[in-house]
Amino acid sequence: MSEVIKEKSMLLQKEMIAKNYDAITSKHETGRKVSSTFVPGNLNELLMCFGIVNNLPEINAIQNGMRKVSGNYIMEAEKHGHSEDVCTYVKADIGMMGKGNIAPNGKPFPDPDVLLLSYTGCYTFMKWFELLREQYKCPTLMLHVPYEGDGHSTKNMRDYIVKQLKEVIIPGLEQVSGVKFDIDRLREYLKNSAKAEDGLVWCLEQGKIKPSPIDAYFGGVYYIGPMFTAFRGTPESIVYYDELMKEVQARIDNKQGPVTPDGTPFNDQKYRLVVEGPPNWTNFREFWKMFYDEGAVVVASSYTKVGGMYDLGFRHDPDNPLESLADYCLGCYTNRNLPTRVDILAKYVEEYEADGLLINSIKSCNSFSAGQLMIMKEVEKRTGKPGAFVESDLVDPRYFSAANIKNRLESYFQMIEQKRRGTGKAA
Amino acid sequence: MSSTAEITARCQALFEDLNFSAARAWKAKAPGRKVIGFLPVYVPLEMIHAAGCLPLGIFGGGDQMEVIHGDAYYQSYICRIPRSTIELGVTGRLDFVDGMIFPFVCDVIRNLSGIWKMMFPNVWSKFFDTPQNFDPSIGGTYYVQELQELREGLETLTGRKISDDDIRRSIKLYNENRRLVREVYAFRAREPWRAPTSEVYLLMRAGLMMEVEEHNQMLRDYLDAAAREDRPKRDNVRVAIYGSFCEQPPLNLIKSVEMAGCYVVEDDYALVNRFLTEDVPTDGDPLEALALAYLKYSVETSCKYVPKEEDKGRFHVEAVRKCGAEGVIYATPSFCDPALLDRPMITHRLADAGIPYIAFKYAENSGQMQPIREQAGTFADSLKLWS
Numbered sequence: 001m002s003e004v005i006k007e008k009s010m011l012l013q014k015e016m017i018a019k020n021y022d023a024i025t026s027k028h029e030t031g032r033k034v035s036s037t038f039v040p041g042n043l044n045e046l047l048m049c050f051g052i053v054n055n056l057p058e059i060n061a062i063q064n065g066m067r068k069v070s071g072n073y074i075m076e077a078e079k080h081g082h083s084e085d086v087c088t089y090v091k092a093d094i095g096m097m098g099k100g101n102i103a104p105n106g107k108p109f110p111d112p113d114v115l116l117l118s119y120t121g122c123y124t125f126m127k128w129f130e131l132l133r134e135q136y137k138c139p140t141l142m143l144h145v146p147y148e149g150d151g152h153s154t155k156n157m158r159d160y161i162v163k164q165l166k167e168v169i170i171p172g173l174e175q176v177s178g179v180k181f182d183i184d185r186l187r188e189y190l191k192n193s194a195k196a197e198d199g200l201v202w203c204l205e206q207g208k209i210k211p212s213p214i215d216a217y218f219g220g221v222y223y224i225g226p227m228f229t230a231f232r233g234t235p236e237s238i239v240y241y242d243e244l245m246k247e248v249q250a251r252i253d254n255k256q257g258p259v260t261p262d263g264t265p266f267n268d269q270k271y272r273l274v275v276e277g278p279p280n281w282t283n284f285r286e287f288w289k290m291f292y293d294e295g296a297v298v299v300a301s302s303y304t305k306v307g308g309m310y311d312l313g314f315r316h317d318p319d320n321p322l323e324s325l326a327d328y329c330l331g332c333y334t335n336r337n338l339p340t341r342v343d344i345l346a347k348y349v350e351e352y353e354a355d356g357l358l359i360n361s362i363k364s365c366n367s368f369s370a371g372q373l374m375i376m377k378e379v380e381k382r383t384g385k386p387g388a389f390v391e392s393d394l395v396d397p398r399y400f401s402a403a404n405i406k407n408r409l410e411s412y413f414q415m416i417e418q419k420r421r422g423t424g425k426a427a
Numbered sequence: 428m429s430s431t432a433e434i435t436a437r438c439q440a441l442f443e444d445l446n447f448s449a450a451r452a453w454k455a456k457a458p459g460r461k462v463i464g465f466l467p468v469y470v471p472l473e474m475i476h477a478a479g480c481l482p483l484g485i486f487g488g489g490d491q492m493e494v495i496h497g498d499a500y501y502q503s504y505i506c507r508i509p510r511s512t513i514e515l516g517v518t519g520r521l522d523f524v525d526g527m528i529f530p531f532v533c534d535v536i537r538n539l540s541g542i543w544k545m546m547f548p549n550v551w552s553k554f555f556d557t558p559q560n561f562d563p564s565i566g567g568t569y570y571v572q573e574l575q576e577l578r579e580g581l582e583t584l585t586g587r588k589i590s591d592d593d594i595r596r597s598i599k600l601y602n603e604n605r606r607l608v609r610e611v612y613a614f615r616a617r618e619p620w621r622a623p624t625s626e627v628y629l630l631m632r633a634g635l636m637m638e639v640e641e642h643n644q645m646l647r648d649y650l651d652a653a654a655r656e657d658r659p660k661r662d663n664v665r666v667a668i669y670g671s672f673c674e675q676p677p678l679n680l681i682k683s684v685e686m687a688g689c690y691v692v693e694d695d696y697a698l699v700n701r702f703l704t705e706d707v708p709t710d711g712d713p714l715e716a717l718a719l720a721y722l723k724y725s726v727e728t729s730c731k732y733v734p735k736e737e738d739k740g741r742f743h744v745e746a747v748r749k750c751g752a753e754g755v756i757y758a759t760p761s762f763c764d765p766a767l768l769d770r771p772m773i774t775h776r777l778a779d780a781g782i783p784y785i786a787f788k789y790a791e792n793s794g795q796m797q798p799i800r801e802q803a804g805t806f807a808d809s810l811k812l813w814s
């Protein structure tokens with residue numbers, strides 16, 4: 001397979017990522033401190049206030065999945081007593097340690113100085129960092145974000161998070177970094193965040209156009225990159241989203257679809273889908289190809305909301321810095337209850353004029369997956385559009401069955417065709 | 428005066444009755460009575476009791492119920508308890524239950540709370556998120572308010588106020604319950620041949636389906652009867668069982684471990700009545716008292732964060748020492764992330780403390796006991812050799 005054709009925004013992002021890995025692996029030379037944390041509930045602006053470099057183990061697992069080394073890491077972890085049943089991100093991370101802990105730039109990852117356990121939307125996070133703490137014996141700061149079990153956040157939840165930020169997280173980061181917290185510095189970063197968030201939302205919403213100038217799942221994972229990782233709050237992320245907006249606008253002007261890994265614009269869009277669940281990373285391009293080969297474009301997805309639901313109107317707010325960090329954490333997609341997830345997905349199907357909801361159910365991930373069959377039935381019922389269910393895993397190649405997925409997708413597209421014929425609509 | 432066999436038979440009947448006839452009868456006894464179901468691991472049952480409701484433990488469907496509908500809701504790689512709980516719901520076995528509380532355990536039960544809201548919109552349901560910050564001024568303040576919201580939810584459901592004194596009275600009864608439960612556990616640890624775990628387990632499970640006052644009496648009766656009766660002491664080893672706090676092993680598995688030559692002298696089966704390890708004060712603000720007890724005096728288990736690395740697994744090691752167990756069986760439901768993610772950390776600590784262990788997985792409907800009997804038997808033999 002040829003190299004993915006890179007647009008300018010992609011090259012920019014690549015540079016940013018490379019720079020961040022260099023910042024992580026050079027910590028002994030630069031004296032900078034390194035934190036590990038998670039994508040949902042990522043407090044990047046706060047880490048920046050202390051000059052702490054942000055390393056995200058989930059992203060490392062994805063990188064290792066795409067580079068096809070995660071399988072070995074997972075087996076290494078299983079060899080050391082980690083169950084075959086649990087999340088493969090954790091095992092890919094722990095297995096990587098066992099195999100020298102080499103970063104994508106070829107240099108060894110240094111030990112983290114602090115584990116920022118931003119506990120938002122996923123149970124596994126707690127155990128993951130307890131496991132890392134056992135290994136690294138470094139300070140671990142727990143930020144407990146209550147789950148929106150009744151479909152909304154409450155003042156009590158918000159106050160609890162703010163209190164933890166003030167009394168646990170900030171003092172903890174001050175201690176690790178030796179830098180005094182400056183709330184005005186945080187406000188500046190949050191201003192940048194809000195600006196970049198506008199850009200991301202604009203791009204994602206262009207999925208409403210026909211043909212869609214974006215792919216909100218396979219392309220979407222690139223669009224969210226800077227926002228969800230170590231760059232939210234930086235001026236670079238604003239530059240990135242400006243560039244991305246330009247590219248999307250150019251495609252809209254030319255009535256073009258997103259650029260596929262083959263380097264061609266994907267214009268012949270027969271099916272418009274909403275996708276729920278994370279993608280598979282070990283066979284990412286093969287998975288994507290199954291869609292565009294059949295003419296299916298993803299117009300909206302839930303995975304692009306795990307690091308924040310900006311499309312629902314939330315923006316980081318420099319005037320209420322800590323409160324807005326709390327609201328951000330509370331509102332991440334997997335911290336919302338199932339009825340709310342159904343509402344969101346049904347709304348996407350309607351607003352993005354999709355043909356239906358496809359769920360990629362991930363073996364590893366109870367946070368996403370437990371209840372997805374119910375979600376599918378409910379969204380089908382609400383929208384009258386057919387749903388489909390495929391299964392894979394994030395970074396464990398043993399659970400990617402191309403033939404099964406392809407078959408399911410083909411039947412799904414036939415179902416959509418039938419549905420269209422049934423309602424007298426042209427394809 | 429009842430014998431242990433009589434008490435156990437009554438408990439077993441309650442345990443096996445998946446139509447929950449006793450709870451139905453309780454409800455029918457007086458107009459306006461409400462039953463509140465709760466899932467593992469921990470719910471402050473005092474609050475439900477103070478509201479005048481019956482707390483009803485919902486611990487899945489065990490190995491006697493055929494799951495037909497529930498499997499359509501869950502992928503093969505998710506544990507059994509949510510699917511059998513759904514089965515209980517869709518087959519009408521819980522149609523008399525007025526409210527459901529889903530405490531924080533893991534993302535499966537968390538998400539099940541949302542499924543319940545969609546499937547049974549007329550049943551009051553609550554996701555109950557306990558704090559992971561154990562500082563009274565932070566996690567405590569949050570928890571007191573969560574308890575207050577729980578109180579208000581129950582008040583709306585029942586249409587009657589819950590006073591502080593109501594809660595204090597309930598705390599008193601549950602303190603008594605916890606004391607008696609601890610006594611039964613201590614008795615079993617001393618003389619396990621006189622209180623086999625298959626009995627103790629049923630005694631505890633039945634207690635989650637009846638009024639606490641009645642259970643307290645039952646615990647006293649059992650202790651009296653067990654002390655009275657002579658039973659043969661076997662040459663068994665003493666083990667602790669961990670990892671079984673949520674989806675429950677089938678009764679056959681619990682018996683198989685004993686039959687394989689292990690006296691179970693400590694366990695985390697259906698942990699709710701041992702979750703708080705000390706009495707909750709009955710003076711002062713009752714919500715604060717419940718909150719503080721949770722923060723300061725509750726067991727270490729997988730759904731709770733352990734703030735300090737050096738404390739991880741300490742609870743298990745100390746409990747093993749206290750009850751004189753010679754080894755640990757870490758028995759977890761298949762696909763149980765909490766127990767399985769914790770397993771390497773807990774077993775490392777056991778190993779550091781020189782405590783031998785084995786691990787296996789089960790499902791609530793596991794039928795094949797032979798492999799488990801063999802594993803437990805081999806473990807028992809090896810413990811005998813080492814000691």
Ligand code: SF4
Pocket residue numbers: 087088089090121122123124125364365366367368394
């Ligand atoms: S369980 Fe899901 S959300 Fe949690 S770490 Fe694994 S993949 Fe991420």
Ligand code: SF4
Pocket residue numbers: 506507508509532533534535536673674760762763764765766
């Ligand atoms: S058995 Fe384990 S994974 Fe399943 S619901 Fe209970 S705690 Fe969660």
